[in-house]
Amino acid sequence: MTVEAPLTTSEALPRALDDRPRRRFDPRNANGRWIALASFLYAIALLAHPLVPNGARNSGSLVDTFLPWSWLAIPLLLLLALVRRAPLALIGALLPGLAWLGLFGGSLIDKRGADGELTVVSHNIGAENPDPAGTARTLAGTGAQVIAVQELSTTAREEFQGALPARYRHHTVQGGVGLWSTYPMTAPEPVDIMPWPRALRATLATPKGPVTVFVAHLASVRVTSESGFTTDRRDQAADLLARAVDRDPAAKVLVVGDFNGTPDDRGLAPLLDGMTSAQEVAGDGFGFSWPARFALARIDHILARGLRPTSADTLPPTGSDHLPVVASFHL
Template sequence: MSPQPETVRLRRPRRHPGVWRQGRATALLAPLATLVLLGHAQIPDWLGGLGSLTESFLPWTGLVVPLLLVCAAIRRSATLAVAVLLPAVVWGALFGGTLADKRTDGGDLTVVTHNVNEQNPRPSRTARALAASDADVVALEELGDDASVYRAVLRDDYPYHSVQGTVGLWSRHPLADARTLDVAPWPRAMRATVRTPEGPVAVYVAHLLSVRFSSLTGLGTDGRDRAAARLAAALRAEPLPRTLLLGDLNGTTDDGALSALTSPMRSAQEVAGAGFGLSWPASFPLARIDHILVRGMRPCSAWNLRATDSDHLPVAASVRL
């Protein structure tokens, strides 16, 4: 009997997923980021303060775009490359204009606001840096026992000043009607009239209550939100047409919980700044919680000053009265 020929089985070559099948699971990040960008106002605050937290850092949602582009290149995924267009377009529509430099020359009044940090190890050096800004009006928040240091250093450049609790206002122009605003259990806000050569300006200085995190309840914003509502009521009742709100609001203008306070006014940074003007923390700024908001006047330019020994950056603006 002749031997049977040996059967040779040929293996089919393995099929590699096509460029459209690669990265489909990762591509789900694109519509998720888009939903956050478009629907952030619908995220509830009662869920551990998630709404305020998301809106405070909303611009950082755009990081999903370069992340997905890198993944698309590594995995050679056409699906990822196309999916990234959606959040990129939406982010650009929401924040693209913020990146433009909108600063112009001019302005009748230059103002600075700074949370100086009650634990500031060198308050005198911080005060000298603020005096060197050549601002007409300087608002300070989180003053403590070091308030006397700021008085001593700033008095030569700013002959008029008022300190109300933990906030204060220094001015080259006369002040009038300075008083504490009842927005919190202890003095954290004030109002004064600055008598400029172009007419009176109502200036509000505020440091809203800090946002606290608890492992049980999440982000606690109730105290801050109640203070914001009281401050908003005071601003609505303000009779002077030209009004400035300076201070640390412990939230961004994107935060819907602060809309009653921020919506009737214009942010100098958004109108006349360059970029997001992130101010906190000073070592690596992630959010702009320090604000110069205006009503009845036109911002000409807005910018951040160099870091001091505080954990916040000072922010400045020039306005046309």
């Protein structure tokens, strides 16, 4: 029989440590932490998007434009959390969802009320529109007292005008923008926002007093690998239009048209400042208006000062690559 000598403390401690049950590395837990971290950073990025600098490539405006679509990453984060069965990741994935709702949750509510006393429809009818007469009938079919159009080509002008009912006998066309009204119109004039006519101003004599209407088609924007998001000309036009609107003494003002920018785009901030967006306060959903086949952004707007919007919406497609937008107001 062999008797082993008792172990000393220095010998027993390492052996006791070796005999402990070892915890195996669980990749699911590690991945869960990474997913939670990614979700947290994504939520911070959503809330901090105004801090993205514009710089020479207008990156900030590009982020602003497509920010409503940032929700697409949230289901992916939730799916990864469920696949990994990681509670921490699941909780973390809810953070960007809450951030997104904080930014855009109000757009998901139907805020449309009863029709108001003044209905306005605005539409970039498209220079290549194959059926300007049909488009005119569609816009008139809304019963709107005011019809504003952009990108009205000289060849389509007569056909568009001829298809409108006689009640729209008051009208003005300045370059490619036009305004038709059932109310008498005074002082129609172009507004200088670009080297060629792209905006107009006129005053309508409604039963409850004058309403001044600005119709504008701001410069187009492009996304290129060389220049990034090219918005400089549009931003300059928006600034000039904003100055004209600010100087206008009228108590009731409408500013409508194709702004080639979304309401979140910081480049349009001077124009949106002090104005009420009909879609924001009285619409249903985001009111995306372009492109017509699968609308991704709201670049067509109806803004007001001194008028209360009661409803706002988009209309079905015409022959244009834009959807028409319509809004009603209390005078």
